[in-house]
Amino acid sequence: MVVTSRYERVYEQLCSIAGSRYVSNRQEELFLYRWDYFTCSTPPGRCDFVVLPGSTEEVQEIIYLANRERIPVVPMVSGLNNAGLANPLQGGIVLDLRRMNRVLEVNEDDMYAVVEGGITWADLALYLNKKHPTLRPPITWSPPATGVVPSLLENGMHDLGMVGGCGSDFINGLEVVLPTGEIVVTGSLALSDSWYSRPPLPDISGLFIGWSGRTGIVTKASMKLWPKLPRRDYSLSAKTFKDGIEIEMALFKAGGPLLGICDITAINSFWSLASRTYSGLDLSRVPLEPRGADYMGMLTVMASTEKEMEAKAEVICDITKKLGGRITVYEEVQRVMAENERGITPLVLNCPVQEFPIWNFYMGGIGEWIGGYMPIRRVPEYYLESLEITKKYGKHALYYHRAMFGGHYNIARTLVLSNKDDPEDMRRTRECLMELDSALRKYGVRYKPQYWAVLRNNNKGHAGTLGLISRIKKMLDPNNILNPGQGM
Amino acid sequence: MTEKREEKKVRYDFKKDYEAPIREFYPRERYLPGRGINEIVTQHDFMGKKFERFESLEHYRDILRLCAKCGTCRYLYREWDRVCPSGELGKFESFYLGGKNLLLWGLTRGQIKWTESLVKILYHCTLCGNCQVQCQIPEIHYYATDWLEAAREYAVEEGYGPMPEQKRFGEHVEVEHNPYMELHKDRLAWLPVPAEKMPKNAKVVYFVGCTSSYRQKNIATTTFEILQDLGVDFTVMRDEWCCGSPLQRTGQRNGAVACAEHNISEIEKTGAETVITSCAGCYRTLKEDYGERYKKELNFEVVHSSVYLLKLLKKGDLKLKKGIKKKVTYHDPCHIGRHMGIYEEPRELLQSIPEVEFVEMPRNRQYAWCCGAGGGVKASFKDLAMFASKERISEAIATGAECLVSTCPFCYRNFKDAIEEMGVDLKLYDLVELVKESMQ
Numbered sequence: 001m002v003v004t005s006r007y008e009r010v011y012e013q014l015c016s017i018a019g020s021r022y023v024s025n026r027q028e029e030l031f032l033y034r035w036d037y038f039t040c041s042t043p044p045g046r047c048d049f050v051v052l053p054g055s056t057e058e059v060q061e062i063i064y065l066a067n068r069e070r071i072p073v074v075p076m077v078s079g080l081n082n083a084g085l086a087n088p089l090q091g092g093i094v095l096d097l098r099r100m101n102r103v104l105e106v107n108e109d110d111m112y113a114v115v116e117g118g119i120t121w122a123d124l125a126l127y128l129n130k131k132h133p134t135l136r137p138p139i140t141w142s143p144p145a146t147g148v149v150p151s152l153l154e155n156g157m158h159d160l161g162m163v164g165g166c167g168s169d170f171i172n173g174l175e176v177v178l179p180t181g182e183i184v185v186t187g188s189l190a191l192s193d194s195w196y197s198r199p200p201l202p203d204i205s206g207l208f209i210g211w212s213g214r215t216g217i218v219t220k221a222s223m224k225l226w227p228k229l230p231r232r233d234y235s236l237s238a239k240t241f242k243d244g245i246e247i248e249m250a251l252f253k254a255g256g257p258l259l260g261i262c263d264i265t266a267i268n269s270f271w272s273l274a275s276r277t278y279s280g281l282d283l284s285r286v287p288l289e290p291r292g293a294d295y296m297g298m299l300t301v302m303a304s305t306e307k308e309m310e311a312k313a314e315v316i317c318d319i320t321k322k323l324g325g326r327i328t329v330y331e332e333v334q335r336v337m338a339e340n341e342r343g344i345t346p347l348v349l350n351c352p353v354q355e356f357p358i359w360n361f362y363m364g365g366i367g368e369w370i371g372g373y374m375p376i377r378r379v380p381e382y383y384l385e386s387l388e389i390t391k392k393y394g395k396h397a398l399y400y401h402r403a404m405f406g407g408h409y410n411i412a413r414t415l416v417l418s419n420k421d422d423p424e425d426m427r428r429t430r431e432c433l434m435e436l437d438s439a440l441r442k443y444g445v446r447y448k449p450q451y452w453a454v455l456r457n458n459n460k461g462h463a464g465t466l467g468l469i470s471r472i473k474k475m476l477d478p479n480n481i482l483n484p485g486q487g488m
Numbered sequence: 489m490t491e492k493r494e495e496k497k498v499r500y501d502f503k504k505d506y507e508a509p510i511r512e513f514y515p516r517e518r519y520l521p522g523r524g525i526n527e528i529v530t531q532h533d534f535m536g537k538k539f540e541r542f543e544s545l546e547h548y549r550d551i552l553r554l555c556a557k558c559g560t561c562r563y564l565y566r567e568w569d570r571v572c573p574s575g576e577l578g579k580f581e582s583f584y585l586g587g588k589n590l591l592l593w594g595l596t597r598g599q600i601k602w603t604e605s606l607v608k609i610l611y612h613c614t615l616c617g618n619c620q621v622q623c624q625i626p627e628i629h630y631y632a633t634d635w636l637e638a639a640r641e642y643a644v645e646e647g648y649g650p651m652p653e654q655k656r657f658g659e660h661v662e663v664e665h666n667p668y669m670e671l672h673k674d675r676l677a678w679l680p681v682p683a684e685k686m687p688k689n690a691k692v693v694y695f696v697g698c699t700s701s702y703r704q705k706n707i708a709t710t711t712f713e714i715l716q717d718l719g720v721d722f723t724v725m726r727d728e729w730c731c732g733s734p735l736q737r738t739g740q741r742n743g744a745v746a747c748a749e750h751n752i753s754e755i756e757k758t759g760a761e762t763v764i765t766s767c768a769g770c771y772r773t774l775k776e777d778y779g780e781r782y783k784k785e786l787n788f789e790v791v792h793s794s795v796y797l798l799k800l801l802k803k804g805d806l807k808l809k810k811g812i813k814k815k816v817t818y819h820d821p822c823h824i825g826r827h828m829g830i831y832e833e834p835r836e837l838l839q840s841i842p843e844v845e846f847v848e849m850p851r852n853r854q855y856a857w858c859c860g861a862g863g864g865v866k867a868s869f870k871d872l873a874m875f876a877s878k879e880r881i882s883e884a885i886a887t888g889a890e891c892l893v894s895t896c897p898f899c900y901r902n903f904k905d906a907i908e909e910m911g912v913d914l915k916l917y918d919l920v921e922l923v924k925e926s927m928q
Contacts, residue, residue, distance in 0.1 A: 026605045028582045038556035079581035126568035145559020365553040420553040
């Protein structure tokens with residue numbers, strides 16, 4: 001009689017579910033999937049198996065197996081991870097949905113796409129460009145291999161943020177394998193044959209949004225698309241960061257998205273990075289020099305006709321100039337920039353961002369940020385404090401902010417770079433990130449928080465709300481198998 | 489005032505902004521000297537360290553940490569098609585450049601150990617270099633295939649590499665000077681004239697290469713006949729050995745150096761000023777590896793047949809008279825394309841043939857999808873070679889072309905195998921075959 005260990009038994013069962021070609025317990029995969037390799041505040045975890053399922057049914061079978069064996073399951077997409085949210089902290093199975101990367105439906109009339117859970121921005125952009133060129137998705141400023149569904153679920157910020165809000169605002173509905181293995185569908189598809197909206201049913205999509213993959217594995221999503229209209233990108237600048245935010249607020253009040261503004265951001269971090277990377281000049285240390293502006297922003301306008309574009313541009317430019325800001329068509333900025341600073345320019349014309357790694361990892365492969373949602377007036381306050389904190393740790397202040405949904409809410413982030421090969425630098429970076437986390441909480445609410453950031457604030461907040469969150473998690477995942485140790 | 493408005497209108501043409509592909513916003517790619525990889529803005533400073541090509545893995549150690557497996561290397565720059573045959577087949581992260589970078593980062597820091605699967609992962613790659621074109625971190629963009637090759641040399645030094653099939657062909661090259669398990673004495677069997685009738689000395693040497701000598705003899709014969717018809721003062725080497733490419737790409741550097749030394753000495757005996765090769769792999773090895781990697785002094789110029797024939801065409805020595813009424817597309821072999829920067833000459837020659845209707849595949853020049861044969865893959869990972877080849881054949885068919893043309897016998901061979909297996913009606917040509925047909 002052959003006696004197999006539990007480990008061997010699980011491996012064999014995973015192979016029989018997903019096919020041995022898509023299951024690995026090799027040193028190499030376990031090494032690569034234990035850590036996201038670009039954040040340093042969360043230590044590498046450990047995983048026992050990496051599985052690439054090919055269907056909802058396979059995901060379901062794996063969940064049943066994990067419940068039987070009481071093994072953690074950590075879902076992720078395309079091998080990418082952010083803030084260590086899919087670092088397998090307690091071992092188990094890492095489920096990379098990368099094989100489930102198809103676009104299942106595009107409805108041009110109701111402007112939505114149904115995608116599988118493992119699709120990336122690059123996959124979706126390629127598909128729409130080829131087959132539905134009049135429509136576009138909202139895309140994050142992240143590498144092309146970033147998962148679409150995790151971006152939506154974790155409230156990522158997009159280049160259509162002003163018109164549509166954050167990632168989750170674009171969700172029409174989800175197909176989810178629950179931690180107990182049942183499949184649920186949220187949104188209009190639950191009671192009709194089409195997936196065009198989230199209302200009017202009770203909005204159970206929220207059970208899976210912002211949960212860091214702890215309440216279910218999303219295998220399909222319906223997401224809103226937007227007409228791909230001609231666009232014009234502008235560079236905005238203002239003497240102080242506060243002045244820049246005043247201009248943004250004036251633009252919100254003048255109509256924001258009604259003026260055709262689909263995206264408005266402060267991109268000080270990118271200017272700083274581009275400048276530091278390509279010319280050695282550290283703008284974050286001398287923010288008022290050499291450009292004479294502390295606030296560096298970017299604004300994108302969409303319009304259907306040239307006449308409409310000119311009319312909108314006139315209003316936007318007038319408001320900006322009246323408040324002392326400068327506004328320039330972006331190509332013009334690019335033209336006058338020094339050759340070695342042009343690394344920044346593709347960003348505004350291109351999403352997803354192929355230049356992402358050079359900006360974020362040039363120092364040593366680590367680029368971790370602390371970010372949160374906050375009211376608009378808090379944005380410059382957090383900016384100034386984050387500037388001081390990063391300076392204190394000898395780090396470049398790489399700050400950016402993005403206005404969402406017509407300016408109804410805002411996101412601000414501070415990026416800190418570090419060197420994977422330098423333990424002392426990693427330690428200093430961790431301390432800096434933790435101090436930034438503490439500072440941010442004075443101004444807003446963290447998003448995509450690292451597990452330590454959740455732990456240190458576990459009991460802070462509305463007791464009733466936190467209690468409900470805890471009860472929902474226990475109800476949905478009685479064996480606590482999904483991404484244990486992470487999230488709320 | 490009016491002038492300013494005019495200027496604005498031209499530069500920000502509304503309709504053009506909407507319809508033009510994003511790449512048109514940027515100037516055409518400027519390639520690095522002698523390579524088919526575009527220049528990108530370099531970093532101001534990388535800890536004051538300067539990097540060179542063809543160095544050991546240790547030399548590139550510091551670059552490896554820059555990678556965070558962000559996946560940029562997997563997608564075609566700004567168009568988002570897939571570029572990596574190894575990753576697309578292997579599926580796991582380790583098969584993409586990002587995975588390999590971090591595995592080498594871990595290996596060089598003692599965090600992981602040599603295993604059979606690590607060796608397999610490092611060799612499960614055609615070294616086509618498409619991934620490095622996509623990565624925008626300058627050091628990775630410029631040097632990734634250099635450390636991927638260096639890692640294989642390191643594997644061999646440590647006794648873990650190469651793959652068994654590659655080791656076997658390496659041993660065979662040592663004895664019979666070809667990787668095809670053929671006899672050296674049969675190397676010139678394709679020659680339409682008795683070998684002893686070939687002149688000992690000539691201005692030009694046609695370096696045939698192993699694949700054309702033993703497998704795709706059509707390419708050897710056709711190239712030979714073209715040179716003969718054009719009255720070129722040329723010869724073939726009586727004792728040509730493998731160029732060494734299959735050995736160098738699989739980390740077996742010593743064997744490759746031995747091949748280089750022998751071939752250089754044999755070429756010098758002919759007194760040739762020019763060496764023509766119709767093989768992309770031989771071209772890269774002779775031109776780049778012999779001189780720059782092995783630091784050998786070359787007293788002759790190495791030219792790919794497509795470049796040589798285009799030059800003769802422009803001089804008026806080669807006349808392409810007969811029309812070939814076919815819709816054709818061109819596959820860029822990695823070894824002359826991305827690795828050496830020859831993109832336009834084969835296209836120009838092909839389009840000089842009367843009545844040829846030329847159409848590009850979407851992934852072309854530095855973005856070309858690899859045929860799947862190189863880097864020792866055809867010997868050790870037949871599934872990967874076939875997967876990559878089938879993908880390219882499908883891409884060629886999707887253009888509506890009747891013919892797929894290339895300039896490398898190894899690409900030819902792999903495409904031929906895929907076409908047979910797929911059972912599709914796509915005609916395969918080496919460029920010299922169409923040139924010869926048009927000369928008649």
